[in-house]
Amino acid sequence: MQRYNVFNQIHKGLRGMLYNTALQIQQTDFAAPEADATIQQLEQVLLFFDTHAEHEDGFILPHIKKHNPQLVDELEKDHDVDHRLTQTLFESIEAWKVATQPDQKELIGQRIFFAFNEFIAFNLYHMNKEENVLMYQLWKHYTDAEIHQMEGNIIQSIPPQTLFAESRWMMRSINDKEVTGWLSGMKQSAPAEVFTSFLQMAEDELSPERLARVKTALALA
Incomplete structure (x- = not known):
């Protein structure tokens, strides 16, 4: 019987954000006015990923901690790494916003490009780990109904406007x-x-x- 993968849809949406934003960053002249739209999308992606990690820490990982504390510790450390990568990007974004010279903006844009590549690589690896390791732990110890309940608790914690924006990315990506x-x-x-x-x-x-x-x-x- 096919078990319920609680990560499938949201992770596809998050991957879609990464792929789309990566292409947009590659096509952006960071000294041009249209770079504002790329920066805004990047900020939204970073906030979505940060919130997603918080939801997993609060609503998913506690259910596994009593069964496999070592795995939970590993995933929580991954989330710490992800947060540091996010902060590095936000620092570069702020530097770009206050820069006044085109060459400065282009140089910072290059930093953003490489930092986002690091962010993508890490998060793709991390999401695979969750679906190839964590998901099997959930299946081992919980029914699909219980997993749906965990997901329902997450959905109830998300503001409607944010949920709708995330859902749009999922619709594009599944x-x-x-x-x-x-x-x-x-x-x-x-x-x-x-x-x-x-x-x-x-x-x-x-x-x-x-x-x-x-x-x-x-x-x-």
Whole structure:
């Protein structure tokens, strides 16, 4: 039986943020006015990742600590490393904001580029570890219903505006089957206005071909 992977959807959304932002940074002239949009997106990504780590520390890892304290200690240390990488990027962002000369901004932009590459590499490795090691510990000790409850507690702790922004990245980053399952669950259990808002999100983010397949699967075509 296929077990529930609590990390799959959010991690795909987070990876989508990383890939998209990395490309945007590579294409950005940090001495030009349009660099502001890249900096704003980078700040949002860093905040999303920092909050995601806090959610895991608060709502997931305590359930594993009594079963595998060594693994939890390792993952918490990973989160500390991630936080330091984040702070390095925020320091460079602040330096870029106060720089007044184009050559200064370009030089700091290069620092941001390399620092974000480090951030990406570390987080891709870390998320793989969670899905290849931590997830199996959750499956070993908890039922899918209990794992869903952990996820529900996380969702309840997230402000609606932040949750919707994260969900948009997830919608962009998951496959048709996953979109269909997500929307189908909402259609069955969420208020009608919530389902409608997420269906609109799918219409905004998916290609016409993908949207048609999803609507057919949902019997909405």
